[in-house]
Each structure stands twice: as structure tokens, then as C-alpha cells.
Amino acid sequence: MKVAIVLVLVVLAVVQLAIAGRLEQQGGVTCGQVDANMTPCISYLPQGGEPSATCCSGVKTVNGMAQSADERKTACNCLKAAANRYANLQDDAAQALPSKCGVSLNIPISRTINCDT
Numbered sequence: 001m002k003v004a005i006v007l008v009l010v011v012l013a014v015v016q017l018a019i020a021g022r023l024e025q026q027g028g029v030t031c032g033q034v035d036a037n038m039t040p041c042i043s044y045l046p047q048g049g050e051p052s053a054t055c056c057s058g059v060k061t062v063n064g065m066a067q068s069a070d071e072r073k074t075a076c077n078c079l080k081a082a083a084n085r086y087a088n089l090q091d092d093a094a095q096a097l098p099s100k101c102g103v104s105l106n107i108p109i110s111r112t113i114n115c116d117t
Contacts, residue, residue: 029071034078037061041097045086048093056101063098063105076107076115083111 037058044051051059066075083089091110098105 029065029074029078031074031078031081033065034062034075035082037065038079038082042086044097045093046088046090048090048096051097051100055097056103059098059101059103059105062107063103066107072107073115076113079107079109080111080113080115083109 038055040052040054040058044055062075062079066072083094089111094109097109
């Protein structure tokens with residue numbers, strides 16, 4: 001009987017850890033989320049100027065999603081991949097975007113950034 005109770009407790013602990021791990025994964029940043037939030041900025045990035053309110057809202061959302069070091073690294077890699085998809089992207093415009101939106105983004109928007117540092 002004691003063995004059965006211990007076994008049930010071990011199984012419950014394993015299930016709880018598995019669920020917690022899955023929930024933590026779901027809370028992480030994905031490139032799909034970053035891309036969706038940055039899509040309104042596509043018209044700003046080739047020419048600069050003033051970003052739209054929708055674009056700035058996306059920048060603020062990405063900034064809010066990337067809280068942990070791992071999330072910032074993921075968002076950085078997503079932004080780098082997105083930047084490399086657009087040949088006409090102006091690097092100066094991309095790098096100025098967060099400040100033009102009034103956001104202190106700890107993730108640079110660049111084609112060449114090393115996201116591992």
C-alpha cells in the first residue's frame with residue numbers, strides 16, 4: 001500500500017512538471033508573434049520617416065513580450081531573420097525605429113547583429 005501511494009505521488013509530480021514545462025514554452029516568444037507585430041512597420045523600413053502608430057504599437061508589444069534573456073535572444077534572432085528577408089530595408093531606419101516609437105528596446109533591429117552576446 002505504501003509503495004502504491006509513493007508511486008502515485010511520483011507520477012503526479014512528473015505530470016505536474018510536464019505541464020509546467022509546457023506552459024512555460026507556450027509563454028515564450030515566437031518568430032510568428034514577432035513578425036505579426038512588426039508587419040505594420042514594413043512601409044517604414046525601406047524609407048524611414050515617421051513610423052505609423054500601428055507600427056509603434058507592434059514595437060511596444062515585441063518589447064513587452066521579450067522579458068527574459070532567452071526571450072530577448074529569440075526576438076533578436078527573429079528580427080534579424082526578418083530584416084534579412086527585405087533587401088530594401090534601410091539599416092539606419094531599422095535601428096532608429098525603437099527610439100522613434102519611444103521605446104527603449106534592448107533588442108537591436110539589424111541584419112548583422114550577433115544575438116548570442
